[in-house]
Amino acid sequence: MYLASENSLQPIKSTSRSSAFVLKEALLEQGSGSVNEDTMAIGEDCYVVCDGATTISHGQGGREESGGLLAASIAARVLSQNSSLPLFELAKRANSEIFQAMDQAGVDFGARENLWSTSFAAVRVNGETIEWCQTGDCLIMLIYDDGTGKLVTPPSDHDRETLRQWKQVGTNVHTTIHETLTEQIAAVRRKMNVSYGALNGETEALEYIATGREKATQINDILLFSDGLFPTSEDPDKPLNTSLIQDFYSALGLVGLLGHNRSIQQTDPRCCRYPRFKMYDDVSAIALTRSDRLIR
Numbered sequence: 001m002y003l004a005s006e007n008s009l010q011p012i013k014s015t016s017r018s019s020a021f022v023l024k025e026a027l028l029e030q031g032s033g034s035v036n037e038d039t040m041a042i043g044e045d046c047y048v049v050c051d052g053a054t055t056i057s058h059g060q061g062g063r064e065e066s067g068g069l070l071a072a073s074i075a076a077r078v079l080s081q082n083s084s085l086p087l088f089e090l091a092k093r094a095n096s097e098i099f100q101a102m103d104q105a106g107v108d109f110g111a112r113e114n115l116w117s118t119s120f121a122a123v124r125v126n127g128e129t130i131e132w133c134q135t136g137d138c139l140i141m142l143i144y145d146d147g148t149g150k151l152v153t154p155p156s157d158h159d160r161e162t163l164r165q166w167k168q169v170g171t172n173v174h175t176t177i178h179e180t181l182t183e184q185i186a187a188v189r190r191k192m193n194v195s196y197g198a199l200n201g202e203t204e205a206l207e208y209i210a211t212g213r214e215k216a217t218q219i220n221d222i223l224l225f226s227d228g229l230f231p232t233s234e235d236p237d238k239p240l241n242t243s244l245i246q247d248f249y250s251a252l253g254l255v256g257l258l259g260h261n262r263s264i265q266q267t268d269p270r271c272c273r274y275p276r277f278k279m280y281d282d283v284s285a286i287a288l289t290r291s292d293r294l295i296r
Contacts, residue, residue: 019045019125020216025254025287031228031280037068038226038284041080045125046087048079049284051137051226052118053189053198067107067116071098075199079122079133087122087133088211091199094120099201109201113189117200121224123288130222133211135197137227138284143246145218153210155230155240158188158196163236163275170272177277221289223249228283229257232264232274254285 023042030036037052052068078094079087102109102116109115119136132140134153143149162184166177173180192198197208223245231241248257268274 020128020291021125021130021222021288022291023047023286024221024289025285027254027258027283027285029228029258029283031282032278033282035066035069036282037066037072038228038282039069039072039076040284040286041076042286043080044082046080046082046122047124047224047286047288048076048120048122049138049224049226049286050075050118050120051228051282051284052116055114055116067102067114068118070101071116071118071199072120074098074101075118075120079120086211087124087131088209091120091122091133091135091209091211092206095199095201095205098199102201112192112200113186115192115200115202117189117192117198119198119226121226123222123224125216125288128216130214130216130219131211132214133209135199135205135209139225139227141223141225141242141245142214142219143221143223143249145220149242149246151240151242152212152214156196158191159277160236162188166272167236167275170270170275177271177275216290219290221249221287223254223285223287225254225285226281226283228281229254229261229285231257232261232276234274236275249287254287258283258285 028038028040037054039050041048050072052072055067074097075094078097079090081090083090098116119138121134121138121140123140124131132152134140137156139155140152141149162181165181165184169180192200193202193204193208197205199205231244245257248260262280265280269279271279
């Protein structure tokens with residue numbers, strides 16, 4: 001198994017040679033924050049990306065650690081295990097381990113905005129069957145032989161109102177979005193597993209996990225990616241531009257889309273024209289392609 005929580009833009013070789021799909025591209029890139037809270041894992045036939053939500057926890061020896069990174073690391077490790085269990089059951093196990101880790105660290109479960117939490121997307125390839133599982137801001141896109149594509153689940157819009165507010169006031173203040181909209185951001189965090197999903201140790205998290213199976217027939221590529229790879233947009237109310245994701249991937253790969261986003265974001269360091277939480281978000285992404293169509 002390959003497990004990563006550090007930056008990587010290097011291609012990673014697939015560990016499976018018999019699967020209908022093989023790894024084509026993988027990237028893990030830290031954003032402008034002090035810690036990369038995205039992780040990824042690649043198992044024998046299982047692929048996982050996770051996006052931890054920022055919280056600060058006191059770890060062993062009193063050192064400060066990111067609760068989001070801790071949650072994302074647990075989820076990536078558990079979901080990528082070589083197991084006969086369905087991905088949903090592994091997600092359930094990961095959620096339980098996150099709870100246990102928080103309990104051991106003395107996290108106050110009453111302050112829900114401080115719970116360690118992570119989004120994830122996981123895919124397991126078993127012959128000609130694709131099993132998938134997902135919650136939160138990490139998405140899975142299937143690209144078909146005819147050039148069409150689809151997301152297996154719709155994007156979450158839980159940050160839309162926060163970004164609307166920042167779009168309205170950002171240019172009129174000298175503070176960051178986190179300083180200006182502290183209570184709004186905390187209020188959204190408290191809605192985890194009430195109006196949107198995240199693995200955060202709560203049993204309610206299981207109600208927001210989506211899972212399913214797809215026949216591999218006519219599927220050419222599978223993309224798993226965190227919201228750091230979402231196309232940059234001026235309008236928080238605009239739907240996610242999935243066509244742009246697909247077009248850039250087809251022409252330039254995942255790293256091409258990342259470069260496109262970064263080039264736009266660097267023109268807006270205060271994150272006001274293109275409303276977002278920081279100049280560059282962390283990114284984790286994996287692309288799989290049909291093994292019989294990969295150019296070697």
